[in-house]
Every structure is written in C-alpha cells, then in structure tokens.
Amino acid sequence: MRGYGDEPTLTLDGLDPHDDARAIIRHVQCPVCSLPYKRPTTFPCGHTLCSGCIPTTHIRTSVSYPADSRRRQGFCCPVPDCGLEHALADCNLDVQLSKVLESFHAEITDSTPQLPDSTVSESADQAATNSITTTVVVLDPNLWASEEEIEAREKSPQSDVTETYVLPGSRLVATYALALEGNLNYWSECLYTCPLSEVDTSRAAAKEVVVRLGQSNNGGLDCGVCYRIMLDPVTTPCGHTFCRQCLSRTLRHNWQCPACRADLPIPPSLDNQASNVVLMGLLDAIRAADIAARLSTAQSESEPDEFSVPLFVCTVSLPYMPTFLHIFEPRYRLMIQRVLEGDRRFGMVMNNRNREPQGELGVTHFLQYGTMVEITETQMFPDGRSFIETRGVGRFKVLDHGTVDGYTVGKIEPVEDLGMLDEERTEAAERLAATALDSESGSRTPEGPPEAMQDPPVPGPPPLEALATLDLFRMGESFIEKCSAQSAVWLRRRILLVYGDPPDDPALFPYWFASVCPLGEIEKYKLLPTTSVRERLKIVCGWIQTAETPRSASNPRGICCIL
Known part of the structure; x- marks a missing residue:
C-alpha cells in the first residue's frame, strides 16, 4: 500500500477470517461513525469515509487555479495521523468499494x-x-x-x-x-x-x-483495464479504481478515466497518489492468494525498452505547439523514414552550443530536456529531402544516449506536471511565504538619526510569488492585449494562423506565448524542465517584466521589446 508520497508495500500473508475477524470488519467500518460504510468516499490520501461523515467544508482562499467552485471548497481529512486538506471536487463516491461492500453485506446476511x-x-x-x-x-x-x-x-x-x-x-x-x-x-x-x-x-x-x-462476479475487486485482480489499487478523483500500473500506463496516452472518460488532474507516474487503504485491506483478506500470484506475474511485465527513442538535435520544440522542419541530412532522412513507418513520434532536443554539463549525462552535444513530437504532415521531394510539420505531445528528460546509423537515440523518462492537489498546495505555500516575508520587512524600524534617514522607497510591483496563479495568467493576457493594440509585429495574423489565438487555459498559455514571442531559444528552453503551471506562468511574467523595463531613449517605455 502506498500512502501520500510513500513507497508501495504489500502484505501477502493474508488475513484469516477467523483469527483476524476484528481486523477484517474494521476495514468496512467508517473511522468517524464506526458504522459499516454508507456511500463510501475515498480521498486523495487513500482514506475513506461515509459521504455523510465528510467534515464541513471551508473556502480555500489561497487557491485560485483552476477556477472551479468545487475546488475552492475544501476540508481537512479527519483520520488521525493524516490531516491533509482535500478539495471537494476530488472526493466522490468510490464505485468499486461500494460494490465490494454490497457483496460483503449480502454474503454475511x-x-x-x-x-x-x-x-x-x-x-x-x-x-x-x-x-x-x-x-x-x-x-x-x-x-x-x-x-x-x-x-x-x-x-x-x-x-x-x-x-x-x-x-x-x-x-x-x-x-x-x-x-x-x-x-x-x-x-x-x-x-x-x-x-x-x-x-x-x-x-x-x-x-x-x-x-x-x-x-462473486460483482465483487468489484477486478481492474477495469486488465480485467485481473487489482494490484496496488488507486482510486481516481471520479471514484473509479484500477491497478496502479494499469492506470499509469493509460494516463501516458490519455488523461481521462478509462471508465467514465472524465479528465484526471493527476500525473501519469502516480508518484504522490495514495493507494486505496480500505481496498488494500479487503484484498489482503479476501483474495490474498490471487494477489500473491498476480504479484509474481507483474514482476515479469516490464515496461517497453525506451532506449530506442530517436532524438533530433536541432531546436526547441514546445508541447502542444507546431514545429516545422526541413529534413536534408542523410542520417535524419533515415531517421524520419523509420519514424514514419512506426508511431510517427521522435524526440526534439536543443543543440548544446556552449557545451554546458547536462546533469548525470555530463557534457553532451544536446540539452538534457526535450519534447516528444508527432509528425502530422509530410511533404517528400524527389531528392530525398522533406518538409515535415510536427506537434508537441509531451516533455522528457534524457537519461542515457547512444548512436544508431549516425543519429542520436536516447533512454528517456517523461517530465510530468504536479497533480492538481500539489499545484494548489504550491500556490498556497508560495503566497503564504511571500505574505509573511512582506509583513516582516514592513515591520522593521529604520535605524539611525532622523537626518540620516532617506525617503521611503517607492513601492514596486509585488513579487511574483505573492500573486495568485490566475493573476499571473491575467498579467500575460493583459500584456498580449496591450501589444496587440500597438500592432506588435510578432502578433500579426499570419503568425496567429499558425499558432492560434491566445489560449484561455493557463496550462497552455506559456507554451503559446513562448512560441509567438521573439525570445531566444535558451529562454524558451526554461519551460521544459518545469513541473507546474504556476512555475511556467512565473517565467512568462518574468519575461513581461523585463520587456516593460525602460531600456533606451528610442524605447523609453520598453513595451513589447523582448530580447
């Protein structure tokens, strides 16, 4: 079983229905009312309560993104040794556990x-x-x-x-x-x-x-993806439960629940997604032998080898944005031919012009973070050259690399954003820390004689850490509106026809902004290692603050001058 941020553990000894009767029944009791669960609701921390035992909600004033009324309502988990704050939107009826409890009650009756x-x-x-x-x-x-x-x-x-x-x-x-x-x-x-x-x-x-x-056929203990006994069950915010590995692999291709198709605000790695505590206990009691057999089988089911991902060392490509490439080198012609015969995907990495060390890789000819792209359009020429249009589908970090027929291949791991709950906690923590720092600096009394004291400094804009995530997004929108009103060259219609109008999704806005603005590649690259929407929006707002800083007599206001 995995708690929030813990490593997974699993008991294979099983619970004896005679000797461990009390432990088994405790798994079907609500820790608040002590009665058998009624409409069980499982939280992101892995604990479960009756829906009627959920504490009174409060308004989460320090959270602005996403702008969802149910996410603004929160409560603290009442289970001892937990106390984590949860958004009401993440707590819904546990479908699988409801089926298990119905069968449990019926069999005992x-x-x-x-x-x-x-x-x-x-x-x-x-x-x-x-x-x-x-x-x-x-x-x-x-x-x-x-x-x-x-x-x-x-x-x-x-x-x-x-x-x-x-x-x-x-x-x-x-x-x-x-x-x-x-x-x-x-x-x-x-x-x-x-x-x-x-x-x-x-x-x-x-x-x-x-x-x-x-x-029992309706026991609810089988995974809806692999149709086998659930191994390390994880419950989604919409209330459906799957094997941890099955859900992780599904989310790498589609960010929707395999059962109800609801969007899931959790990263595919599920690193901070807790196991369902109650279902883990019931599986240990009811299907211990099946779990042991499934675990031995799962150990032989390894992930596919990712060392063969072809890498195109060229420029920065961004997720969800188009990139246009002219393929003329023989090695890359061969690479693209193989990609077209396969899944049409390859990795784009930026050339390491300054030969800077890249973490564990040391000094390489490319930067360590890149974007997985998918070929959407291809135009082939008789001499073997081609023009291709690609679109970014995700980010990755190169763990190791080699060479095949002259082009680079790599072993990669996905770079994922934090889950929505962690995104909200990051915003709340940053704003709280910024507020405390501002209060501390404002309470200091200047030292020295009155004649030595200077005039108080003119207050500047608040630090980006103090702003709500949605306020960071609005800063970007306002800057685009201002530059558009001034007929900025980089916002001409022909550019917007390629990259689209400004997105109204804060998660997509930084990638769009970096694609249309005349930024240096190394600036755009800063977006690739990030793991939160808020972090990327702060980078964009930093660019905006730089652009609006006065620079010269020819550009006294500095508006729309991004270097």
Missing part, C-alpha cells in the same frame, strides 16, 4: 438468516438455540491508546466501556453484527470465546463466507 432480526442476548441458553454462537468481549479502546488517540476518538458516538455480547454465527458474522448495530467502536478490539465443540465449525463458516465473496 445470507450466511446467517437471523442476523437482521438478531438482538443482543444476555442468556447463554437463548444463544444456544443457534448452531454456532460466539461470545464477544468489546474492550474499551482508551485502555491502550495515547492521549492524542483518545482525543481523536472522543468524537465517536459509540460507548467506550467494555461490554460482553453473545451472538449467533462465526466470529466474522458476530463482529459485523456488532458494527451494524452500532455497538462496536472503530477503535475497539475484541476478545472471542465459543464452545470448544464449535471452534472448527465456526472457523469453517467464516472461511466459507470469504470464499464465496472472492468468487
């Missing part, structure tokens, strides 16, 4: 017909009328809890005193009955006893329930 009408019995004679009876001692959870845990558990509506119940059915059935009736605090542990003659029967009955649940 069918195994004990008396369960819906059963009541707590104080008489051993009355309980003996059932074929199997279990005595459950519910322990006060505060007997072994720390002060922090006790404080977190005081909100639970169930009584914390030790109680003894005699119930029909196996340990698993009896424990679920207590939770269903509201007599089992989520944090409580249980002690069990039953007549010695019924131990084997009780154990077999509990195992039979789990076996039937594992064989």
Whole structure:
C-alpha cells in the first residue's frame, strides 16, 4: 500500500477470517461513525469515509487555479495521523468499494438468516438455540491508546466501556453484527470465546463466507483495464479504481478515466497518489492468494525498452505547439523514414552550443530536456529531402544516449506536471511565504538619526510569488492585449494562423506565448524542465517584466521589446 508520497508495500500473508475477524470488519467500518460504510468516499490520501461523515467544508482562499467552485471548497481529512486538506471536487463516491461492500453485506446476511432480526442476548441458553454462537468481549479502546488517540476518538458516538455480547454465527458474522448495530467502536478490539465443540465449525463458516465473496462476479475487486485482480489499487478523483500500473500506463496516452472518460488532474507516474487503504485491506483478506500470484506475474511485465527513442538535435520544440522542419541530412532522412513507418513520434532536443554539463549525462552535444513530437504532415521531394510539420505531445528528460546509423537515440523518462492537489498546495505555500516575508520587512524600524534617514522607497510591483496563479495568467493576457493594440509585429495574423489565438487555459498559455514571442531559444528552453503551471506562468511574467523595463531613449517605455 502506498500512502501520500510513500513507497508501495504489500502484505501477502493474508488475513484469516477467523483469527483476524476484528481486523477484517474494521476495514468496512467508517473511522468517524464506526458504522459499516454508507456511500463510501475515498480521498486523495487513500482514506475513506461515509459521504455523510465528510467534515464541513471551508473556502480555500489561497487557491485560485483552476477556477472551479468545487475546488475552492475544501476540508481537512479527519483520520488521525493524516490531516491533509482535500478539495471537494476530488472526493466522490468510490464505485468499486461500494460494490465490494454490497457483496460483503449480502454474503454475511445470507450466511446467517437471523442476523437482521438478531438482538443482543444476555442468556447463554437463548444463544444456544443457534448452531454456532460466539461470545464477544468489546474492550474499551482508551485502555491502550495515547492521549492524542483518545482525543481523536472522543468524537465517536459509540460507548467506550467494555461490554460482553453473545451472538449467533462465526466470529466474522458476530463482529459485523456488532458494527451494524452500532455497538462496536472503530477503535475497539475484541476478545472471542465459543464452545470448544464449535471452534472448527465456526472457523469453517467464516472461511466459507470469504470464499464465496472472492468468487462473486460483482465483487468489484477486478481492474477495469486488465480485467485481473487489482494490484496496488488507486482510486481516481471520479471514484473509479484500477491497478496502479494499469492506470499509469493509460494516463501516458490519455488523461481521462478509462471508465467514465472524465479528465484526471493527476500525473501519469502516480508518484504522490495514495493507494486505496480500505481496498488494500479487503484484498489482503479476501483474495490474498490471487494477489500473491498476480504479484509474481507483474514482476515479469516490464515496461517497453525506451532506449530506442530517436532524438533530433536541432531546436526547441514546445508541447502542444507546431514545429516545422526541413529534413536534408542523410542520417535524419533515415531517421524520419523509420519514424514514419512506426508511431510517427521522435524526440526534439536543443543543440548544446556552449557545451554546458547536462546533469548525470555530463557534457553532451544536446540539452538534457526535450519534447516528444508527432509528425502530422509530410511533404517528400524527389531528392530525398522533406518538409515535415510536427506537434508537441509531451516533455522528457534524457537519461542515457547512444548512436544508431549516425543519429542520436536516447533512454528517456517523461517530465510530468504536479497533480492538481500539489499545484494548489504550491500556490498556497508560495503566497503564504511571500505574505509573511512582506509583513516582516514592513515591520522593521529604520535605524539611525532622523537626518540620516532617506525617503521611503517607492513601492514596486509585488513579487511574483505573492500573486495568485490566475493573476499571473491575467498579467500575460493583459500584456498580449496591450501589444496587440500597438500592432506588435510578432502578433500579426499570419503568425496567429499558425499558432492560434491566445489560449484561455493557463496550462497552455506559456507554451503559446513562448512560441509567438521573439525570445531566444535558451529562454524558451526554461519551460521544459518545469513541473507546474504556476512555475511556467512565473517565467512568462518574468519575461513581461523585463520587456516593460525602460531600456533606451528610442524605447523609453520598453513595451513589447523582448530580447
């Protein structure tokens, strides 16, 4: 299981439905109300609550991008040791878990017909009328809890005193009955006893329930991509769950949910996407053997070799923007021919003219970050030359490189943006830090005699870190409108016919801006290693501030003079 930012771990020992009955039932209990989940909602941190147990939301005043009303509403996860803030838009009904819980309830109910009408019995004679009876001692959870845990558990509506119940059915059935009736605090542990003659029967009955649940066709434990048992399940913001590896591979080609086609604001690597805690526990209890077999198979399912990605060392290409190339060198003619016979994609990297070291690669003839492009149009000439039009589809970092038939090939890894939740946290943290720094500098008292004090400096524009992400975007839009009104050469209609009008998406605007503006290639290259929309918008606003700085008598205002 992977928590937020943790490495994945997986238990393969499984949970015994008899010996670990309490642990299994805890997986189907809401940690807030202690009842079995009703409309379970899984959060980005991997924890789950009933939809009715979600805390009261607040307005996230430090977040501006994206401009979605549901993302402006947030709450802090009430699960102890978590406390992460979540956007309401990221918390929806967990579809797979709902199916699992429905099957779980149905199987336990069918195994004990008396369960819906059963009541707590104080008489051993009355309980003996059932074929199997279990005595459950519910322990006060505060007997072994720390002060922090006790404080977190005081909100639970169930009584914390030790109680003894005699119930029909196996340990698993009896424990679920207590939770269903509201007599089992989520944090409580249980002690069990039953007549010695019924131990084997009780154990077999509990195992039979789990076996039937594992064989159920609507159990919801299979991945919707590979149609096999889910391995390290990850739940999307829209509420669907898939194997971590399956979802990651799908997102590399399409940023939509494989089930409902909703746009997913999470990076394909899923590095900071937590595993579904409840489903991980239920998989360990219900399908442990299948998980072990699937894990051994998954280890042999490696990613395709990425060392064969052809690299065209030439100029800067930007994601989602067109790049036009004249192919005339024999080595690149061969490369393009092979690309056209394949998936029509290759990597564009910039020439390292200054021979600067490129991280772990050392000094190479190209810069380490590039853009994967796809050929959209081709015009071939009789002499073998060609004109091709490409469009950027993603960014990458070169990890290693070699040569094939004269052209460069590389082993690459994708460069991904932060997920939407991390994007929002970055904005909030930067603005908070900038506000604190401004308050600290404003509270300082000048030292020295009054005659030595100079006039207070004229306040300049606020630092970019203090601006909201949408305000950075609006700064770029205003600059384009100003330059367009002044008939800037680089905003002529023939250029806009190639690159399009200014996009209204802050994620695309920096790439468009860098494509149409007369910037140096090394300036455009600064966009490629970035991992957030906010970071790229700050780069663009830095260019704008430079452009609007007075430079000479011939350009006293400095407007639209980008060098």
